[in-house]
Each structure stands twice: as C-alpha cells, then as structure tokens.
Amino acid sequence: MSRFVSIAEARGADGLRMACIRRIPSPWQEAAKGIFHAKGLDCLYAAQTDGDVEEAIADWAGDSSFPVVAYRKEKLRTGWVEILLLAERLAPEPALIPADAGQRAWMFGLAHEICGEMGIGWCMRLLMLKAGMDHSEGVALPPEPTAKLAAKYGFNPTHVARAEDRVVAVLGVLAEVLGDAEYFIGGGLSALDIYWATMANLITPLDADRLPMSRFMRGVYASKNERVLAAMTPALAAHQTRVYERHLELPVPM
Numbered sequence: 438m439s440r441f442v443s444i445a446e447a448r449g450a451d452g453l454r455m456a457c458i459r460r461i462p463s464p465w466q467e468a469a470k471g472i473f474h475a476k477g478l479d480c481l482y483a484a485q486t487d488g489d490v491e492e493a494i495a496d497w498a499g500d501s502s503f504p505v506v507a508y509r510k511e512k513l514r515t516g517w518v519e520i521l522l523l524a525e526r527l528a529p530e531p532a533l534i535p536a537d538a539g540q541r542a543w544m545f546g547l548a549h550e551i552c553g554e555m556g557i558g559w560c561m562r563l564l565m566l567k568a569g570m571d572h573s574e575g576v577a578l579p580p581e582p583t584a585k586l587a588a589k590y591g592f593n594p595t596h597v598a599r600a601e602d603r604v605v606a607v608l609g610v611l612a613e614v615l616g617d618a619e620y621f622i623g624g625g626l627s628a629l630d631i632y633w634a635t636m637a638n639l640i641t642p643l644d645a646d647r648l649p650m651s652r653f654m655r656g657v658y659a660s661k662n663e664r665v666l667a668a669m670t671p672a673l674a675a676h677q678t679r680v681y682e683r684h685l686e687l688p689v690p691m
C-alpha cells in the first residue's frame with residue numbers, strides 16, 4: 438500500500454476499498470489492513486482529505502467509525518467479522534479461518550475476546566478514556582472528542598469497573614493458548630494472530646521506526662497499567678512482533 442485517496446474517490450471507485458483514519462493505528466483498521474495484506478488483496482485505501490466534505494466517512498457510511506470496507510456495490514462493512522469473511526471470500530488463500538468447525542468456533546470465540554464488545558480492544562479503550570479523563574496516567578485527552586468516544590463506546594460504570602480484570606484474564610487465556618508455539622491455532626497464521634498483533638499495539642505499541650505515530654498518540658496507546666503489562670508475557674510480545682515481521686507491512690503505512 439503506498440497512498441491514500443480521498444473518501445470521495447473511494448466512494449466513486451469499484452472493487453475493494455477501505456476508509457481509514459491516518460496517523461493513528463486504530464486496531465480494527467490495522468487488523469483489516471493486515472488481513473488484506475496477508476492475502477495479497479489489492480485494496481484502495483482512503484482517508485479524509487481537504488477536498489472531501491466534512492465528516493466524509495460518516496457521510497458515506499452513516500457513522501464516523503473506521504474502518505469502512507466497500508466492495509463493488511455490496512453493502513458497506515464495518516464489523517471485524519464481516520470484513521474477515523469478505524476477505525476470505527475474495528482471496529481464499531492463504532486461509533485465515535480454520536476449515537475445521539471446532540477450530541473455527543474456537544478461533545472466533547478467542548477473536549471476540551480480542552475484537553468484540555468488552556474484548557481487549559474495547560476494554561483498553563475504556564481504560565484509555567478513563568485515564569485520559571482523570572489524567573491518572575499523565576496523559577490528558579481533549580474533552581470534546583473524548584466525551585464523544587465515551588458516549589459511543591460503552592463508557593458506563595459497570596463496564597469500566599470490569600475492563601482491567603477482563604484484559605488481564607483474556608491475556609492469560611491467550612498466553613496459555615499460545616504456549617511456546619509461533620501461532621495460536623493449527624501451527625500457521627490465522628486471523629487470530631493478526632487480531633492479536635494489531636490489538637497488542639494498544640498495550641505495547643511497536644517501536645517508532647515500525648509504527649510511526651506522534652509522541653502524544655504513543656503516550657496514549659502505551660499502557661501504563663501494571664497488571665496489564667505484567668499479563669503481557671514475553672511470548673505474547675514476541676508473537677506480536679513475529680506476526681508483523683513475517684506477515685504484515687512494515688513500517689506500518691499510516
């Protein structure tokens with residue numbers, strides 16, 4: 438991937454397109470990019486430009502979340518499962534979804550614990566918003582967008598109170614499933630590996646050479662939560678870099 442076009446150009450194009458945010462490694466977006474890259478799928482990447490209408494992604498998809506994936510005239514896809522299923526259909530090889538039904542159920546269950554509501558990404562976002570609001574980790578988030586994200590992504594007392602335990606528990610499961618293997622399932626790359634590698638940037642972002650972002654964003658992303666950092670085992674950290682080095686584009690195109 439070498440360039441981003443405008444949202445307007447992506448809307449008018451055919452084939453596979455993805456609306457993104459630039460300069461922030463939003464994990465759901467990076468997972469989708471990673472899946473397309475691993476499969477060698479040719480995708481037109483787009484982001485808001487000066488020539489676009491304001492809030493061009495929302496204008497297109499009815500919501501400001503990214504990524505938004507378009508393929509031909511099919512319905513727009515924004516959820517991580519539907520994006521993966523589309524990619525698997527367009528490029529069956531390398532398969533990123535296990536053919537075996539039991540393994541498939543296992544993979545999607547674990548992937549939900551990473552990408553779904555109250556999964557690792559969701560919970561890390563809640564913790565990030567909390568720290569950004571009470572300045573407890575030395576990072577102050579700008580109030581207006583923070584309030585918008587909080588309202589949109591389940592910042593309620595019950596879930597905020599559970600978020601840290603959730604992340605620690607799921608990291609424990611992932612560490613156990615991985616053991617000393619190179620991949621989570623079946624000895625080779627699956628979507629689960631890509632989900633983990635990209636979502637792990639919300640805890641320990643790849644270094645600045647491989648994942649360029651502003652010092653401020655890096656400060657927001659890098660977790661300071663001691664329990665979470667302790668649950669990020671050396672094997673999980675090594676898996677994150679291994680998957681990027683072997684299967685994803687580096688430096689990450691931002």
Ligand SMILES: N[C@@H](CCC(=O)N[C@@H](CS)C(=O)NCC(=O)O)C(=O)O
Pocket residue numbers: 463464465501502503504515516517518589
């Ligand atoms: N829709 C995705 C999740 C995408 C998502 O949560 N995107 C966030 C990343 S922080 C976003 O775009 N936030 C900005 C906004 O909603 O305006 C899924 O459920 O698979």
